Amino acid sequence: MGLLAAFTHTLEITLPVFLMVFLGLGLKRLGWIDAHFITTASMLVFKVTMPALLFLSIIQADLGRALQPDLIGYFIGYTAISFFLAWAWAIWRHPRVERGIFTQGAFRANNGIVGLALAAGQYGDYGLSVGGVLAGAVIVIYNVFSVFILSLYSDEVDTDFRSLIKNLARNPLILSVVFAIPVALSGIELSGWVMTSGGYLAGMSLPLGLICIGGTLSVTAFKRSSTIALDASLWKLVWVPLFGVLGALAAGIQGPALGIIFLYLGCPGAAASFVMAKAFKSNDKLAANIIVITTFASMFTLSFGLFVLKWLDLV
Structure with missing residues (x-):
């Protein structure tokens, strides 16, 4: 692919996603949406529309392509490795009190909304189905590791793993993937009205979720960013996706699978952080600063990385 063609196609994938984020930021500054709307809409996305999107994308997908054990295993394994690498760096470079926040911010990505939107924009239904399975799988890793590292460096809150397991078992995103896979494997065809209604809900997920992300961003927080926040952001947007892509290439992963790996690893920090x-x-x-910095900066790092991968004909 030529340089100009690769650059143009890259912008066609990334710009629509981040324009929706900036739309949310603009609507919040105009006063057309407020904190109450963002809280309610975010809950709607998390509990209703995003599960509908994941469920429909999986049952309509070719599971022979979506369920790729090697890809899923690599993504989960590397996510765990990136956690321990970031933790080791935090021990070496940062004060004890900030190590939990640094580690979470450096390895945890917003795959459920931003990553899925980018994967869908780049690879269509294939990106939705593969991305949905990866997002559902990695949610468990994100939550378990985040609870562990935050509780380890917290003097006020103890880890309650029983509550953690209950929350994971009731997580709507995980449940949607768990229920979708047997339906897809069984070949059951849902009624037309169910699919149409589900499609209406699913269609709300990405734009509404991206607008909510934009509405939570703060330019003031960006200006107050600390050295620790900048360091965590550098890990999240540069080192984690770079080493992840190199490892995937060494493991023989190329094409659309490599593209999704890069998009997911290079996503900005998750709002759940x-x-x-x-x-x-x-x-x-500090957690808010990391989210703000990675959200703004990922517009450039994701676009540049995807452009390079396209130029090299790797995705």
Whole structure:
């Protein structure tokens, strides 16, 4: 693929996603949406529309292509490795009190909304189905590791693994993937009205979720960013996706699978990081700064990385 063609195609994938984020930021500054709307809409996306999107994308997909054990195993394994690498760096470079927030911010990505939107834009139904399975699988890793690292460096909150297991078992995104796979394998065809109604809900997920992300961003928080936040953001957007792509190439992963790996690993920090930081009475301002920096900067890092991979004909 030529340089100009690769660059143009890259922008066609990334710009629509981030324009929706900036739309949310603009609507919040105009006062057309507020914190109450964002909270309610985010809950709607998490509990209803996103599960509908994942469920429909899986049951309509070719599971022979979507369920790729090697790809899933590599993605989960490398995510775990990136957690321990970031943790080791935090021990070496940063104060003890900030190590939990740094580690979570450096390895946890917003795959459920931003990653899935990018995968769908790049690879259509294939991106939705493969991305949905990967997102459902990695949610468990994100939550278990985040609870562990935040509780380890928290002096006020103890780890309650029983509650963690219950929350994972009731997670709507995980449940949608768990229920979708047997339906897809059984060949059951749902009624037309069910598919149409589900399609209406699913169609709301990505634009509404991206607008909510934009509405939570704060330019002020970006200006107040600390050295630790910048370091965590560098890990999240540069080192984690770079080493992940190199490892995937060494493992023989190329084409669309490699593209999805890059898009998922290079996603900005997850909004859930802020929620968990508050729950563990950690430095939630640092968590917010990491989310803001990675969201803004990922527009450039994702576009550049995808452009290079296309130029080299690897995806």
